[in-house]
Amino acid sequence: MMCHLAVFALLLVLPAIPAQEVGPADCTFENGLCSLSQSTDDELDWERHQGFKKFYATLPSRDHTIGSQDGSYLAVRSPVLPLFARTARLETPVIPGGRKCLTFYYWIQTDFMADADRNTMNGLNVYVMYESMLGDPVWSIMDGDLWTRAEITIEASRDFQILFEGTVKSELEGSVAIDDIILAEGACDEDCENTFYGCCPDEVTAAAGPNFQGCRQTYAVEAAGGLDQSRFEELYVRSSDSADCDFESDLCEWLQAGDDNVDMTRVRGQARTLQNTLPVTDHTTRTGAGWYLTVQSPIEPFFAQAARLSTRLLRSWAQEEEMCLTFNYHMSEKIPGYFPEKFPGSTNALSVYVTSDSELGEPLFTSSDIMAGGSWKEVRLTIPAEGEFRIVFEALILSQYVGDISLDDVMLDAGPCEELIHPCSNARFGCCSDGRTRAKGPSGEGCKRQQTEVVPKISISDCTMKLGDRFGACWKTYRSTTAGLRKNGKGSDVLAFCAAHKTLYTCYYDTVDNLCAEDPDFLNFKAKLRDDVGGVSRNCRVGRNGVRRSRRALLSEQIARSPAELMKMLP
Numbered sequence: 001m002m003c004h005l006a007v008f009a010l011l012l013v014l015p016a017i018p019a020q021e022v023g024p025a026d027c028t029f030e031n032g033l034c035s036l037s038q039s040t041d042d043e044l045d046w047e048r049h050q051g052f053k054k055f056y057a058t059l060p061s062r063d064h065t066i067g068s069q070d071g072s073y074l075a076v077r078s079p080v081l082p083l084f085a086r087t088a089r090l091e092t093p094v095i096p097g098g099r100k101c102l103t104f105y106y107w108i109q110t111d112f113m114a115d116a117d118r119n120t121m122n123g124l125n126v127y128v129m130y131e132s133m134l135g136d137p138v139w140s141i142m143d144g145d146l147w148t149r150a151e152i153t154i155e156a157s158r159d160f161q162i163l164f165e166g167t168v169k170s171e172l173e174g175s176v177a178i179d180d181i182i183l184a185e186g187a188c189d190e191d192c193e194n195t196f197y198g199c200c201p202d203e204v205t206a207a208a209g210p211n212f213q214g215c216r217q218t219y220a221v222e223a224a225g226g227l228d229q230s231r232f233e234e235l236y237v238r239s240s241d242s243a244d245c246d247f248e249s250d251l252c253e254w255l256q257a258g259d260d261n262v263d264m265t266r267v268r269g270q271a272r273t274l275q276n277t278l279p280v281t282d283h284t285t286r287t288g289a290g291w292y293l294t295v296q297s298p299i300e301p302f303f304a305q306a307a308r309l310s311t312r313l314l315r316s317w318a319q320e321e322e323m324c325l326t327f328n329y330h331m332s333e334k335i336p337g338y339f340p341e342k343f344p345g346s347t348n349a350l351s352v353y354v355t356s357d358s359e360l361g362e363p364l365f366t367s368s369d370i371m372a373g374g375s376w377k378e379v380r381l382t383i384p385a386e387g388e389f390r391i392v393f394e395a396l397i398l399s400q401y402v403g404d405i406s407l408d409d410v411m412l413d414a415g416p417c418e419e420l421i422h423p424c425s426n427a428r429f430g431c432c433s434d435g436r437t438r439a440k441g442p443s444g445e446g447c448k449r450q451q452t453e454v455v456p457k458i459s460i461s462d463c464t465m466k467l468g469d470r471f472g473a474c475w476k477t478y479r480s481t482t483a484g485l486r487k488n489g490k491g492s493d494v495l496a497f498c499a500a501h502k503t504l505y506t507c508y509y510d511t512v513d514n515l516c517a518e519d520p521d522f523l524n525f526k527a528k529l530r531d532d533v534g535g536v537s538r539n540c541r542v543g544r545n546g547v548r549r550s551r552r553a554l555l556s557e558q559i560a561r562s563p564a565e566l567m568k569m570l571p
Contacts, residue, residue, distance in 0.1 A: 025092040025183035039089035046074040064179040075177035076166035101188040107177040127163040151188040243412040257308035277332035283408035292408035305397040323385040324417035333403030347399040353392040474507035498540040
């Protein structure tokens with residue numbers, strides 16, 4: 001009898017893991033920190049993590065190297081109490097000088113609707129360090145909720161180190177993570193195809209995610225640790241009376257105004273994510289690779305934030321008294337329970353001004369549309385053009401909801417819009433005289449009748465603008481105080497919370513009294529705040545005198561009004 005022995009082989013297929021470090025800064029963190037080391041002059045250490053964390057949802061669920069829950073990455077998390085800036089630093093060994101290309105992947109996420117104040121956001125900085133001298137960061141960012149590639153060209157004529165700094169400031173749950181660091185010889189790829197979240201080598205501003213302007217320019221580092229000034233040439237070198245711009249390469253002749261408090265940012269269509277409302281494509285190329293300008297909400301504290309974009313002084317080159325301004329814009333907003341028939345407009349607004357001096361005057365166009373998806377609306381506006389003048393776009397951000405105001409394809413033609421000689425053939429991005437957009441193909445596909453709605457101007461006084469900033473400072477102090485009480489085990493201390501509450505409302509009242517004392521419209525508002533201060537004081541006396549009321553009832557009355565609520569109450 002013949003016996004047969006069956007042999008079974010079990011083949012276990014594991015995800016491919018790229019080869020571990022090959023250069024002095026290279027690391028996938030699959031087997032540790034490689035040649036990198038934790039700094040000793042910081043407050044935190046970078047932590048090595050794997051996979052999804054049930055109780056910490058802002059961490060990546062997968063690493064970047066193998067795209068698996070088994071893969072590893074480094075991260076630093078918030079909140080860290082007490083709530084002031086904490087840093088975790090990671091250093092490379094000393095690297096020989098020369099031209100290098102640093103690439104890595106990063107992830108920055110905070111709970112939805114987190115503070116949008118740059119002073120309270122987590123972030124990631126990269127430094128080039130000479131002999132332990134830190135200097136300024138060569139790259140910084142505060143947003144990016146997917147694994148995103150960053151590239152930085154470094155030029156150094158002597159030995160240096162690279163330092164990665166994760167900064168934790170937020171009191172909300174959040175994380176900053178890095179993975180797959182590679183340092184290669186030579187400059188980084190010039191096409192900037194995959195680095196729209198970082199800084200492109202062409203020194204053009206790139207996106208930094210919702211609300212934040214991110215990198216302005218790339219940096220080259222000299223032997224002395226300074227900056228190569230030749231890399232900082234003025235972007236606006238053309239001299240022509242032109243406002244035409246598709247924003248594919250830069251801002252053309254447009255300038256970021258200095259009398260606002262936010263800048264518009266150049267982004268690509270592919271910057272849209274589930275967490276923002278940006279257009280899917282730009283207007284020029286109708287692809288995700290095309291560029292446009294945007295400013296996004298919310299920006300906290302929720303007071304009027306203005307981003308202004310201005311031309312240089314222009315003059316009508318055809319001696320026309322009027323000119324035709326054409327532009328395309330997108331506005332959207334995620335409003336809970338939104339119904340167009342009940343809430344047809346956004347709380348953000350886009351306005352267009354034409355002025356010959358520093359005063360803006362009244363807008364020639366204002367809109368608070370809410371548009372679906374990635375749709376763009378084209379506007380043609382006849383503007384006065386006598387003498388010298390400037391054109392100013394103003395994006396006013398008032399909303400506490402996620403939203404955007406985006407701008408693309410601006411063009412200026414001689415003569416009023418209704419009298420263009422060849423409005424279709426010459427209007428590169430413009431409209432035909434019958435009110436239709438220019439055809440996109442030989443059979444006229446793409447023409448749509450224009451629908452432009454002009455809404456009243458939103459009036460914001462200087463007093464209001466200043467109030468929002470000061471209210472935010474009062475609120476920040478209050479939140480810091482109450483967070484400290486909770487940390488020290490005094491979360492149920494009625495009198496302590498009462499005192500913090502009273503200090504907040506007193507700060508609100510003093511702010512209005514100091515800034516708007518001469519404005520009669522604010523008398524009733526001041527009276528309301530004065531009543532609030534009195535009410536809080538009475539509650540505090542009740543608690544101090546031992547009146548029999550439950551702690552829960554007293555604490556429930558200590559719900560403070562936020563700056564956003566106060567701004568809605570303004571006259």
